[in-house]
Amino acid sequence: MQTPLSDIWTWLSDVPDPEIPAISLVDLGVIRNVAWDNDTLEVTITPTYAGCPATSIINLDVETALRAKGIDNIRLKRQLAPPWTTDWLSKDAHQKLEAYGIAPPRPAGGPQHCPQCHSAMVEKISQFGSTPCKAQWRCKDCLEPFDYFKCI
Amino acid sequence: MDPTVEYLLRLGDNALILGQRVSEWCGHAPALEEDIALANIALDLIGQTQLWLGLAGEIEGQGRNADDLAFLRDVYDFRNSLLVEQPNQDFAVTMMRQFLFDAFSALQLDALTHSKNVEIAAIAAKCHKEALYHLDRSSETVIGLGDGTDISHAKMQNALDRLWVYAGELVSADDLDRTMAKAGVGVDLDALHTPYFETVRATLATATLRVPDTDFAHKGGKSGQRHSEHLGHILTSMQWLQRAYPGAKW
Ligand SMILES: [Zn+2]
Numbered sequence: 308m309q310t311p312l313s314d315i316w317t318w319l320s321d322v323p324d325p326e327i328p329a330i331s332l333v334d335l336g337v338i339r340n341v342a343w344d345n346d347t348l349e350v351t352i353t354p355t356y357a358g359c360p361a362t363s364i365i366n367l368d369v370e371t372a373l374r375a376k377g378i379d380n381i382r383l384k385r386q387l388a389p390p391w392t393t394d395w396l397s398k399d400a401h402q403k404l405e406a407y408g409i410a411p412p413r414p415a416g417g418p419q420h421c422p423q424c425h426s427a428m429v430e431k432i433s434q435f436g437s438t439p440c441k442a443q444w445r446c447k448d449c450l451e452p453f454d455y456f457k458c459i
Numbered sequence: 460m461d462p463t464v465e466y467l468l469r470l471g472d473n474a475l476i477l478g479q480r481v482s483e484w485c486g487h488a489p490a491l492e493e494d495i496a497l498a499n500i501a502l503d504l505i506g507q508t509q510l511w512l513g514l515a516g517e518i519e520g521q522g523r524n525a526d527d528l529a530f531l532r533d534v535y536d537f538r539n540s541l542l543v544e545q546p547n548q549d550f551a552v553t554m555m556r557q558f559l560f561d562a563f564s565a566l567q568l569d570a571l572t573h574s575k576n577v578e579i580a581a582i583a584a585k586c587h588k589e590a591l592y593h594l595d596r597s598s599e600t601v602i603g604l605g606d607g608t609d610i611s612h613a614k615m616q617n618a619l620d621r622l623w624v625y626a627g628e629l630v631s632a633d634d635l636d637r638t639m640a641k642a643g644v645g646v647d648l649d650a651l652h653t654p655y656f657e658t659v660r661a662t663l664a665t666a667t668l669r670v671p672d673t674d675f676a677h678k679g680g681k682s683g684q685r686h687s688e689h690l691g692h693i694l695t696s697m698q699w700l701q702r703a704y705p706g707a708k709w
Contacts, residue, residue, distance in 0.1 A: 354506075354585075356502075356503060356506060356589060357503060357506030357507045357509070357510055357585055357586055357589060358502040358503045358504070358505050358506020358507065358509070359502075359506065360502070387510070387578075387581040387582060387584070387585050388577075388580070388581035388584055388585070389584070390581075390584050390585040390588060391585075392588075432492055433492040433493075433495065433496050434496065434592060434595065434596050435492075435495050435496035435499040435500070435596070436495065436499075437495070439499055439502060439503065443492060443495075457592075459588050459589075459592070
């Protein structure tokens with residue numbers, strides 16, 4: 308029996324990103340498609356960064372979550388093109404990231420304000436941070452460093 | 460060897476050897492932020508390697524995957540340019556090497572997004588975004604240190620003087636490059652030569668560095684004919700585990 312795809316999407320939107328558990332894999336925009344091919348569920352996943360070590364964990368977590376719901380035949384498909392972009396983060400993801408203490412990406416190129424005190428007096432420390440998708444910034448008012456989810 | 464496979468080895472080996480080189484800094488960089496940045500760049504490069512070498516193995520069709528190609532080939536099978544195998548020396552040499560590579564890589568990957576091979580185009584589009592980030596950072600660093608203190612300027616000048624003779628190989632087309640460009644699969648390096656040196660010279664000028672007065676370019680890396688003695692040492696440490704314990708899994 309084929310579970311409705313809307314259920315699959317709901318289940319997947321409960322699977323947290325392994326590195327930023329405040330958002331789900333669906334929020335992150337890496338689940339590109341789900342489709343039934345006879346009795347096999349094909350899930351199309353795109354990597355965030357080519358070398359992101361979370362990629363294999365993401366695949367494992369998707370498979371584990373679907374198996375727990377009784378889906379036995381799963382095929383994971385890697386899709387490179389079009390390449391992942393932060394434009395694919397959901398609207399919810401922006402709010403969840405900010406609440407978690409990570410400044411969400413902005414096309415303007417830097418964080419709008421410090422996720423802790425909301426001061427706009429922020430400066431870049433480094434273009435690279437604790438994971439490939441983040442940069443390090445610092446608030447000049449509360450003096451706290453914070454992660455910025457960088458645009459790509 | 461199938462020309463497409465050999466071409467992919469050039470792309471993959473550049474990323475692999477530079478990624479391995481840069482990862483040598485992990486835990487040793489002059490500041491925590493630099494350590495993290497270098498580790499991230501190494502990670503991106505190793506990720507790119509997996510895509511390029513993975514595709515090379517698929518097209519080759521002899522059952523070799525990206526790991527087999529990375530860990531079970533010897534020096535003369537490698538097709539990376541001489542620049543990326545040059546030792547780290549100090550932070551100045553490392554960042555100058557990175558800049559000379561990034562400026563090339565960003566142009567090369569951008570052009571490869573138009574490759575007639577859709578898989579190559581897809582990988583290039585993915586990697587190009589990362590290359591632009593790398594180039595941003597390495598350019599900023601070269602400018603900051605070049606146009607910095609007397610000591611940082613002298614170190615960057617020394618780095619440039621050492622590495623300049625390795626930049627030319629990146630954009631010098633050989634028969635394989637021309638064959639692949641003609642087929643619409645690879646990049647026309649002759650067309651990249653001018654924009655590459657324009658970008659590089661502009662940044663170096665902003666960095667107040669003096670470009671060495673020579674067009675000489677060491678060659679033999681990407682053809683595999685004359686690697687420097689450094690590549691063997693890289694492979695010794697990189698391949699040690701798989702050589703000593705064949706098939707060992709993480
Ligand atoms: Zn603050």
